[in-house]
Amino acid sequence: xxxxxxxxxxxxxxxxxxxxxxxxxxxxxxxxxxxxxxxxxxxxxxxxxxxxxxxxxxxxxxxxxxxxxxxxxxxxxxxxxxxxxxxxxxxxxxxxxxxxxxxxxxxxxxxxxxxxxxxxxxxxxxxxxxxxxxxxxxxxxxxxxxxxxxxxxxxxxxxxxxxxxxxxxxxxxxxxxxxxxxxxx
Amino acid sequence: xxxxxxxxxxxxxxxxxxxxxxxxxxxxxxxxxxxxxxxxxxxxxxxxxxxxxxxxxxxxxxxxxxxxxxxxxxxxxxxxxxxxxxxxxxxxxxxxxxxxxxxxxxxxxxxxxxxxxxxxxxxxxxxxxxxxxxxxxxxxxxxxxxxxxxxxxxxxxxxxxxxxxxxxxxxxxxxxxxxxxxxxxxxxxxxxxxxxxxxxxxxxxxxxxxxxxxxxxxxxxxxxxxxxxxxxxxxxxxxxxxxxxxxxxxxxxxxxxxxxxxxxxxxxxxxxxxxxxxxxxxxxxxxxxxxxxxxxxxxxxxxxxxxxxxxxxxxxxxxxxxxxxxxxxxxxxxxxxxxxxxxxxxxxxxxxxxxxxxxxxxxxxxxxxxxxxxxxxxxxxxxxxxxxxxxxxxxxxxxxxxxxxxxxxxxxxxxxxxxxxxxxxxxxxxxxxxxxxxxxxxxxxxxxxxxxxxxxx
Numbered sequence: 001x002x003x004x005x006x007x008x009x010x011x012x013x014x015x016x017x018x019x020x021x022x023x024x025x026x027x028x029x030x031x032x033x034x035x036x037x038x039x040x041x042x043x044x045x046x047x048x049x050x051x052x053x054x055x056x057x058x059x060x061x062x063x064x065x066x067x068x069x070x071x072x073x074x075x076x077x078x079x080x081x082x083x084x085x086x087x088x089x090x091x092x093x094x095x096x097x098x099x100x101x102x103x104x105x106x107x108x109x110x111x112x113x114x115x116x117x118x119x120x121x122x123x124x125x126x127x128x129x130x131x132x133x134x135x136x137x138x139x140x141x142x143x144x145x146x147x148x149x150x151x152x153x154x155x156x157x158x159x160x161x162x163x164x165x166x167x168x169x170x171x172x173x174x175x176x177x178x179x180x181x182x183x184x185x
Numbered sequence: 186x187x188x189x190x191x192x193x194x195x196x197x198x199x200x201x202x203x204x205x206x207x208x209x210x211x212x213x214x215x216x217x218x219x220x221x222x223x224x225x226x227x228x229x230x231x232x233x234x235x236x237x238x239x240x241x242x243x244x245x246x247x248x249x250x251x252x253x254x255x256x257x258x259x260x261x262x263x264x265x266x267x268x269x270x271x272x273x274x275x276x277x278x279x280x281x282x283x284x285x286x287x288x289x290x291x292x293x294x295x296x297x298x299x300x301x302x303x304x305x306x307x308x309x310x311x312x313x314x315x316x317x318x319x320x321x322x323x324x325x326x327x328x329x330x331x332x333x334x335x336x337x338x339x340x341x342x343x344x345x346x347x348x349x350x351x352x353x354x355x356x357x358x359x360x361x362x363x364x365x366x367x368x369x370x371x372x373x374x375x376x377x378x379x380x381x382x383x384x385x386x387x388x389x390x391x392x393x394x395x396x397x398x399x400x401x402x403x404x405x406x407x408x409x410x411x412x413x414x415x416x417x418x419x420x421x422x423x424x425x426x427x428x429x430x431x432x433x434x435x436x437x438x439x440x441x442x443x444x445x446x447x448x449x450x451x452x453x454x455x456x457x458x459x460x461x462x463x464x465x466x467x468x469x470x471x472x473x474x475x476x477x478x479x480x481x482x483x484x485x486x487x488x489x490x491x492x493x494x495x496x497x498x499x500x501x502x503x504x505x506x507x508x509x510x511x512x513x514x515x516x517x518x519x520x521x522x523x524x525x526x527x528x529x530x531x532x533x534x535x536x537x538x539x540x541x542x543x544x545x546x547x548x549x550x551x552x553x554x555x556x557x558x559x560x561x562x563x564x565x566x567x568x569x570x571x572x573x574x575x576x577x578x579x580x581x582x583x584x585x586x587x588x589x590x591x592x593x594x595x596x597x598x599x600x601x602x603x604x605x606x607x608x609x610x611x612x613x614x615x616x617x618x619x620x621x622x623x624x625x626x627x628x629x630x631x632x633x634x635x636x637x638x639x640x641x642x
Contacts, residue, residue, distance in 0.1 A: 010524065017214070017217070017218075028204075028205055029203060029204050032203045033198070033203045036203055037198065046206065050209055050212050050216070054213060054220075057213075058220075115197055115198055116201070116203060118197055118201070119198070119201060119203065137191045138194065138195055
């Protein structure tokens with residue numbers, strides 16, 4: 001059990017409202033950012049966060065020493081997001097079938113963007129793409145794991161990721177041109 | 186696809202934060218509260234706990250009623266007598282101003298009582314009176330002292346004339362509140378115990394408590410006008426008839442109380458408490474006695490303080506008396522908890538209303554000017570002892586306020602907790618006012634033990 005949070009976890013396991021509130025206040029901002037990346041809107045992200053914390057409070061007694069508390073919480077949030085989106089059957093591929101075009105300039109934009117702006121860009125991705133993109137690019141899952149999680153084949157995961165990435169880069173490129181190229185003029 | 190893109194993205198998003206709206210937590214909180222299993226207010230485990238509390242209360246009550254075995258409760262008649270030469274009232278600070286050289290001829294209340302057997306039967310010999318209360322006739326015979334005597338006698342009699350006849354007075358039974366668990370205490374003096382059914386809404390932030398407290402009063406005041414003696418023991422000098430005999434009134438006050446109440450968590454660690462407390466107090470055994478000459482003042486300016494521990498045969502009678510109060514504690518506390526253990530200091534006020542104020546009996550101890558001679562209560566020819574009942578010189582203030590501090594340690598188990606800790610209270614209003622003297626305890630230290638149950642812990 002992670003030592004700094006040992007007492008807090010024990011109190012949460014005992015269903016103490018005070019401790020639950022404390023845990024929420026500690027981790028909600030980070031976990032909400034994760035939720036936002038998976039959700040299409042802020043309202044949906046709030047739903048995922050709420051559902052996640054209910055699960056966290058119900059399952060916190062099963063949390064063990066292995067791994068960090070934040071990692072454990074993130075996994076729950078990610079799994080909840082996957083369940084949520086799967087349940088709502090919103091995994092509609094609304095993306096255009098355009099081929100991804102590599103635009104090197106987009107990489108430079110990432111460093112200059114606020115995390116919140118990045119999250120907004122990721123939110124604009126179609127549901128299926130967004131899910132695969134988050135799991136692969138941010139959470140570090142392999143395509144095989146993603147396929148297993150989402151009930152799709154590994155190759156589908158790969159292709160969806162490629163398209164998601166291309167869409168994101170395209171969006172980033174637009175921002176690059178609006179802010180940098182236009183600025184130069 | 187370049188790895189740098191993912192790396193940059195990952196590093197940018199890894200510690201990203203966004204603050205959710207407050208409504209999200211409100212929704213989570215309400216959902217958790219709804220899913221939380223409701224705790225039963227009463228369970229089987231409460232029965233042994235309640236029995237334990239009742240046993241403790243019974244023991245405490247028993248110890249109070251055993252205090253000061255009554256020897257004589259018979260009627261006391263009084264007659265007037267003239268003190269011996271050299272006796273004066275000037276030793277009383279409040280009185281010396283009005284005492285005159287004619288004090289020798291003034292009627293003085295003196296009492297003469299038969300020797301009380303150490304283990305006297307309930308039908309112990311009555312106090313035989315050799316004095317009488319001040320009447321217009323006796324006052325007329327002693328006009329010089331008319332300004333003095335009413336202070337000591339007439340006013341006192343008019344306040345509580347009951348006691349002058351020394352009729353036996355029974356303390357009314359204390360109503361015992363029995364929680365709704367089907368238990369009932371058999372009380373011979375109590376035909377109908379009050380049954381109270383406690384029910385409370387299962388609100389998340391509320392908890393309920395029942396406690397028992399034993400308190401001992403302390404005072405830092407010691408004498409009427411001797412500020413230098415204020416730090417002495419709880420002793421008051423009530424009256425003096427001669428330079429060799431004194432009345433000593435001692436008011437150590439002990440108290441047993443039983444309380445129920447509710448507590449609400451205000452915010453995180455803060456909580457407020459309110460309740461209802463029934464208290465039975467032994468205000469003290471007021472002592473009547475004499476001082477050895479070595480302890481007396483010779484300058485007629487007052488008295489030396491005297492120990493309230495009157496274990497010497499030189500000291501006289503003792504009359505315990507009781508008070509029954511209804512108290513309302515209002516407190517605020519701050520809680521520190523770790524696991525099952527928690528500490529909560531509380532501060533607040535205790536409002537109380539006194540219902541019963543009675544002396545229970547007159548109890549004569551061995552009484553002799555010579556510690557080596559066990560002669561019992563001395564005759565008027567040897568010592569002049571004022572026989573009025575000091576308890577009656579003390580008027581009781583019916584409403585009373587105390588400031589209170591408590592430090593409670595609590596151990597939680599199952600859905601309840603047991604707590605215990607010391608208490609300290611300070612009387613904000615004087616409990617008594619006295620014509621002769623009444624030194625009220627100002628500080629009360631005690632020990633409290635209790636149970637708490639309910640969700641808001």
